[in-house]
Amino acid sequence: MGDVWTNIIGTVLIMAGSVGMGFYLSAKEGFRVRDLSEFKKALLILSSEIDFMRSTLTEACQNIAKRTDGGVRDIFENFSHKLAEGEGETAYQLWLTVMASARVFLAAEDRIVLEDFGKTLGYLDKEMQKNAIEYAVSYIDEKTASLQKAAEKNKRMYHSLGIAGGLLATVVLW
Secondary structure (H helix, E strand, O other): OHHHHHHHHHHHHHHHHHHHHHHHHHHHHHHHHHHHHHHHHHHHHHHHHHHHHOOOHHHHHHHHHHHOOHHHHHHHHHHHHHHHHOOOOOHHHHHHHHHHOOOOOOOHHHHHHHHHHHHHOOOOOHHHHHHHHHHHHHHHHHHHHHHHHHHHHHHHHHHHHHHHHHHHHHHHHO
16 A cells, blocks of 8 residues: 555646746746846846936946846846956956856857946947947847747647656656
């Protein structure tokens, strides 16, 4: 009798784990879209700070941190603190440090574009910084549009694979 209960509990745990993994994988693309959208919001705020506020980069990043959410808020908050500390590194080096420790759902290609954007922080003139922001925003727009299409298509697939994988593992291990 004990072996039956062990098998039942094992089956439930395997199914729960595989279904949970399927749902996580389907949600992961959504998290990436959310983080990219927050970056877009942050970059647009930075653009307006450059145009109208004439604040320092540290102040601009603090303002961005107040108006964004999640990991993007943490990135700009940490970046503004590092800028204020003035550890003798360039803004780009500080940006790379913050991006390396960031807890956001970004692909390698996203990180490359955003890290390259960091090269312009506090270094180029107003127009060149705005051009860099426009480039990053256009990348984010294109990427989020393609991710949203793919997410709709892949969502069912990940859910189904999670369930099928759990059933397969259960049958094999039973």
